[in-house]
Amino acid sequence: MSLVTLSGIVTRYANYKDNDRMLTILTEQGSIGAAARGCRRPNSQLLPCSELFVYGEFVLFEKQGKYSVNACDVRESFxxxxxxxxxxxxxxxxxxxxxxxxxxxxxxxxxxxxxxxxxxxxxxxxxxxxxxxxxxxxxxxxxxxxxxxxxxxxxxxxxxxxxxxxxxxxxxxxxxxxxxxxxxxxxxxxxxxxxxxxxxxxxxxxxxxxxxxxxxxxxxxxxxxxxxxxxxxxxxxxxxxxxxx
Ligand SMILES: [Zn+2]
Missing domain, CATH: 1.20.1440.120 (Recombination protein O, C-terminal domain)
Structure with missing residues (x-):
């Protein structure tokens, strides 16, 4: 398991389970899918970064080629x-x-x-x-x-x-x-x-x-x-x- 930090823009998402969302983030290295677990809970720290158009610095966990969002510094929500x-x-x-x-x-x-x-x-x-x-x-x-x-x-x-x-x-x-x-x-x-x-x-x-x-x-x-x-x-x-x- 490793941590990576990537700047990117959320270009698509799909809701799954009760509170989770799979984000597609456009980065310089191409589009990546990243799970934002619990982001649809009202008090989730991932709520602001799990919307379309958001530009930010995403801190991602990588495990066996799959990413999940650990934290995000939102630079611009447009x-x-x-x-x-x-x-x-x-x-x-x-x-x-x-x-x-x-x-x-x-x-x-x-x-x-x-x-x-x-x-x-x-x-x-x-x-x-x-x-x-x-x-x-x-x-x-x-x-x-x-x-x-x-x-x-x-x-x-x-x-x-x-x-x-x-x-x-x-x-x-x-x-x-x-x-x-x-x-x-x-x-x-x-x-x-x-x-x-x-x-x-x-x-x-x-x-x-x-x-x-x-x-x-x-x-x-x-x-x-x-x-x-x-x-x-x-x-x-x-x-x-x-x-x-
Ligand atoms: Zn011609």
Missing amino acids: YPLRQDMDRFYAAAHMLEVANGLAEDGANCGELLRLLYYALTYTAYTDNHPMDMAVVFTAKSLAAMGYTPSITRCACCGDDLRGLPRMGFEPRAGGAVCGGCMAPDSLKITPLSLEALRRMLNLAAEDMRKVVLPQQVREELRRVMLDYSEHVLERKLRSLAQLNNN
Whole structure:
């Protein structure tokens, strides 16, 4: 039996027995499951750290490859996310994406940084929650090796810059030229593609600079949702709940 200390964010939990909860914690080394025993008792010291979004330093017991939470120093609870439905659903979408991406990655340092800043700006600034969900999705997919093709057609390789008409094909891995578009390709204007290009070049701590015009926000919401569902091979449910206005 040994003790380890890890910084991370609670990205999922499942209740079990009467008072226990299994936490999924995103750390730099990937996602780990840790049992928080007794955390649902009103006076439990583990109560504050056993909620979604909590960022803290977790002291874990490890025994035969299984972890349980011994103590936690909560650094940030992102409390405003629980008081506003739009902020909550945007942040819940970020957790869904992070959980999917962390499954096949042990090297999650950048993903954890992106999630920390995206939750911070969604909770504590006037940035539109959808803008934060879109920029987090784009940047976290790119950080884990799924950068969408945005300067060249994902099918034929032609330069997309200066073209008046283009689309987005999640299955092809990015934007496509007019000649390669299918009837059901997603709509994307040159303005939205340029916004996506700029997002991918931003540092994690600069994500709050993203302020999208309404039409761009709507296009990129659709594009990034479909692209992330394709990459992660699952339906993501939270973003559909989020008011786009
Ligand atoms: Zn093409």
